Amino acid sequence: MDTGLLVVVVLTALAFDFTNGFHDTGNAMATSIATGALKPRFAVALSGVLNLVGAFLSLSVAATIASGIVEQDVVTLPVVFAGLVGGIVWNLATWYLGIPSSSSHALIGGLVGSVLAAAGTSGVVWSGLASKVIVPALVAPVAAALVASLGTWLVYRITRDVPERNRTRDFRWGQIGSASLVSLAHGTNDAQKTMGIILLALIAGGAVPEGSGVPLWVVFACGLAIALGTYLGGWRVIRTLGKGLVEIQPPQGMAAETSSAAVILLSSHFGYPLSTTHVASGSILGSGLGRGDTVRWNVAGRLVSAWVITLPAAGAVGALAYVVQHALGGGLGDGVVLVALVAASAGFWWAARRKPVRHDNVNDEWDLEVPASQPVTTA
C-alpha cells in the first residue's frame, strides 16, 4: 500500500479541516463581533476553544460524510485526495471573495467530482445527492430565516417599552451565550466530517482494519486543526455576515444566533443535518427582516449564487485533480497535484493580502468601501 499517499491524504484532510474552521468562524461569531458584544480577537479565541471542545463531545457519526452519496467501493486514496483538493480550493476561493459558503458542500462537491472522473456517473448515488445535499440546502436558509425573523420580531415587540440603551447592553449576554452554542455545535459536526475522511483514508490505505473506530490521535488532530483555523478568523467572511447582509443590533444578533443553534441542533437530532453556513446566513438575513431593517439583497444574491455553484465548481476542481493525478500516474501525479494545491493556496493568500480584512477593520462601514471581492489594483 502507498504509505506516502496516505500521509499526504491525512495532511490534506487536516488542511481542509483548518480551512473549514476559518471559513466558518463567522457563522457563530459575526453578529457578536458586529455589535461589539465581544472584542474581535476574543470572539475568535472563544469560538476556537469551543470548536476544540465540541470535537471531543461526540464521535458517533464520523464515518458517514460521503456514504449514500458516492459508491463506497470506488472511494480510493487518490479519489479522496482529489476530492479534498477540490474542497480546499473552493473554500479558499470563496473566503477570498468574502462569501460564506458551505464547507461541507465544497467537500462533497470535490468528492463527487473526483468520483465522476474516476468511475463515471455510476459512481455517484444521484438520489442520495439530491435528498441528502441539495434539498437540505434549499430548506436550510429559508427555515432559518423564518425562525430568526419571527424570533427577532417577538424580541422587539416584547421589549418595545424598554429604553433603547438598556436593551442594547443587556442583550449582549444572550448573544454571547447563543453564539457559543453555535461554536460548540460546529466543532462537533464539522470536525467529525474530517475525522470521517481520515478514517476512510486509513481504512482504504490498510492502516487500520475495516469497521474500526476513530483513533484518538485523529480526534486530537482534527479538533486542533479546526480550532486553529477558527482562531485565525476568516475576517473576510465575518465582515460579510456581520456587516454586509444587514446592520445588526444585539437583540437581533441574539435572535439570529439562537435560531442558528436551534435549527442546527434540532435538524441533526432529527437525522436531517443542515449546513451550518446556510443556516447562519439565513438566520442573519431573517433577523434583518424581523426588525424591518434594510437587507442588502445584492449581497444576499451573491451568497445564493455562490451556493448554487459550490457543488459543480468544487466538483470541477476535484475532477481535474483526479484527471491530472491519473494521467501522470503514481508518485509523480500525486506530487504535481500537491504542488498545484500549495501554489493555489499561496496565490489566494497573496491576493487576499493586497486588500486585507483583519480584526481591526472588520467592522468598518460597509458602503464606504469597495467590496473585498474587487481588489484595488493601485494598492
Added chain:
Amino acid sequence: MSSYVDWSALGQVVLASVLVGAGLPALFALGLRGVFQAEGRIEGHDAHGESDAALAPPRRVLGTVTAAVCFVVVLAAVVGGIVLIVRS
C-alpha cells in the same frame, strides 16, 4: 421529487425549530423585561396606550418572578442543547 424529500422529518425540524429558535429569544426578552420592570426602568403608557417618556413605577414582585421563570427555562434549554450535542 417527493421521494427525495422526507416531509415528516422536514416538518418536525421546522416546527421544533420555530418553537425553540423563536421561543427562546422571546423568553429571554421577557425575562430581561422583567428585570427592567422590577427596577422601574420601563417606559410608562398614557391612556391611549402610547408610551410616554416618564418611566413606569417599579413592579418588584411581578418583574422578579417573570425574570426568574424565563431565565430558568432558557438555562434549561441551553443545558438541553448541550446534552443534545453530547448524545448526538
